[in-house]
Amino acid sequence: MAVFVPLLGAAALSVALSSCGGGGIAALALGGVGTGGTGLTIGTVVALGSVGVDDHEYDSQAPQYFEDGNATATPATVVGLGQRIHVETDAADNPLTMTVEPTLVGTIQGTPTIHADGVTGSFVVNGVTVVTNIAPAAGPVTFYVGLTDITSLTSGTRVEVHGLFHGNAGGTGNTIQATRIALSPVTDTTTRITGVVTGLTQSAAGESFQIAGSGMTVQMTSATATEPAGVALANGQVVNVLSTTAPSGTTIPAANVRIHGIVGTTTTVAVEGLVSSSGGGVFTVDGVAVDAVAAGLPAVHDGDAIVVTGQEGANGTLNASAIRTYATQPAQVSLKGTITGYVSASNFLVRGVPVDAGGAAVTTVVGGTPAALGNGVYVEITGNPGGLGQGNVVVAANVASSSVPPVGAVVDYLGTIGGFTSDKSPFTLQGTFGGVTNPTVTLTTNVQTVNGTEGNLADGKAVEVEGTVTASGLTVYSVTFLGSAPTSSDTNGEVHGYAAGGSGFTVNGIALTLTPTTLFYDGTTTSTPPSWFTDGAPVEVNYTQSGGQNLAQSISFDGG
Incomplete structure (x- = not known):
């Protein structure tokens, strides 16, 4: 589930823009940065290692991470390829917060x-048409999670x-060009819709409006939070609406x-999206008014899919100083990190993303040590999600590795804790990682945990850690407690094809039993499927191979 971290409010400033072939969108430049922030990047996650958002x-160690609508920080592992994200930055463009916001x-x-x-192809969710994309020149290629491609x-x-988002105030042709489509757990009751406000009315029950072209009505009450706080809604605004329940009709x-x-920014702003209402150098992107007459x-x-960079100007407009078009600089995915879940050169994970490097030559990272692909090997990969049957896999065009x-x-890295004394003191990760035996782990002050707290750290605990390499060991900002000690066969991803009471399921295309x-683990252990x-469901699976089957030994919840 994803919900929004409240941002500072601002006065309502709207710019009515004329549209080519449709009604105008009132592009309110609102809801920019929060306390301490001066800059803002709104875009799509296209790189993991450092977190790459458009250009x-x-x-990835510095910021706090949030899921949109939840003011409690979450582990960095919440960030995934293809997600829409808001990055709030300081005056030196250092990231302060990263907030994931589903569409x-x-x-x-x-x-x-x-x-x-x-x-x-295309499909409809909550009355809104979603289109998929395989052309890097048209924007980020659609990435699938827990699914193989549109045929799933x-x-x-x-x-x-x-x-x-692409659309106009009339709703005609309003669409979402998908950058990521993830299978959502059936136990999740939330609803999310994005689009243009129309038909805004006030009644005893509260304000209500329609999302143009969707046929859906949004009903607000006194308990509804509006971001930015204190700003009145108006027809023509582009909004993102979260409900904790399914629609009623x-x-x-x-x-x-x-x-x-974007109001509240004082330094650089970058917004990625599809151009709407273009005419005379003035248009909207993601509901933000852009003046590009320079x-x-x-x-x-x-x-057109673009990334526009500039600063906030009069009336909250984004005054463009640079525009990158995907048509001239196509999208490309970059993954940097250590290999996990290695099965073969055409089936392994980097930062939880399935990779097929079977058709790519492997070079050596500059200054690195040559290494064949395998678990624990550091790699730098560029490519894009594949085509039919491979929409959930990054097909590598270039691979560089180092032991x-x-x-x-x-x-x-996956391992067990050793040398533990207290939750604020360094400990070791037992095993050999990156050529170092039992590296020293130092936790950051903003460390986040899954399936437990820092109070659960202890010798012998099985964990997965994410962090950065230092001259003296590892600086770790995310710790996931696992149900059992890691084995040579491990994978993580979303469950697919499981029926309650059954025994078979898949994760990343690996058939598991x-x-x-x-054992199932989410902080407590049970042998009954929870x-x-x-x-x-996001999971980490340790398994063994026997009799031609991949037998699940432990399944750990891998969510935030």
Whole structure:
């Protein structure tokens, strides 16, 4: 589930823009940065190692991480490829907070349309049309999680969609170009919708409005939080609405309504999205008004995928100083980290992302030590999600490896704790990692944990740690407690194809089998499948191979 971290409010400033071929969007530049922040990047996660958002790469150790709508910080592992994210920065462009914000959450209505290529298509969630993309020149390529590609989608499938909004106030042609489509657990009751406000009315029950073109009505009450606080809604605004329940017919009861915008920024702002309402150098991107009349900026057209950089100007408009078009600089995924879940050169994980490097030559990281691909090997990979049957895999175009990760690299290691004295003192991770035996682990002040707290740290505890390499060991900012000591066979991802009472399921395309001795762990251990073990659940699985089967030894919850 994802919900929004409250941001500082600002006066309502709107700019009515004329549209090419449709009504205008009132692009309110609101809801920019929070306390201490001066800059803002709004875009798509295209790189992991450092966190890459469009043209920017940020230190993954420094910020606090949030899921949109939840003011409690969460582990860095919440950030995934293809997600929409807000990065609040200081005056030196250092990241302070990163907030993940899904675009749509709900069930697919009707049968998805699959195009003749068998790879692209469209479907509808909460009345909003979602289109997929395999062309890097049109924006980030759609990445699937817990699904293989669009052919995995059926009517009633529950999904979380991240994507680029395109539309107009009339709602005609309003769409979301998906950057990520994730199978959502059936136990998740939240609803999310993004679009243009229309038909805003006030009644005794509270304000209500429609999302243009969707047929859905959003009902607000006195308990609904509006971001930024104190700003009145208006027709034509682009909003993201969260509900903690499923729609009642065509009505969505709103818990949070957030207006898209950038007010409050004083340094650099970057916004990625599809151009809407383009005309005369003035247009909107992600609901933000953009003035791009400055000399030397490229011409853009309705529907173009761009990243626009500049500063907040009069009336909250983003005054563009640079525009990158995906047509001239296509999207590419970058992954930097240590290999986990290694099966073969065409099947392993980096930062939890499945990778197929079977067709790529392996070089050596600059200054590194040559190494064949395998668990624990540090790699730097570029590529993009694949086509039919591989929408959930990054197909590597370039691979560089090293048995010893460079200082400053982000690594992901599974091991057991040793030398523990107290939760504020360094300990060791038992084993050999990156050429170092029993490296010293120092926790950051903003460390986050899964399946436990710092108070659960103890000798012999099985953990997965994420952190950066230092000259003296590891500086760790995320710790996940595991149900058993890691084995040579391990994978993590979303559960798929599991039926309650059954024994078979898959994770990252690996067929796995439950046994009577399989242990489930989420802070407590049980041998009975818990309620959270459903399709779409994020898990870490240790397994052994026997009789041609992959037998699950332990399954640990891997959520935030």
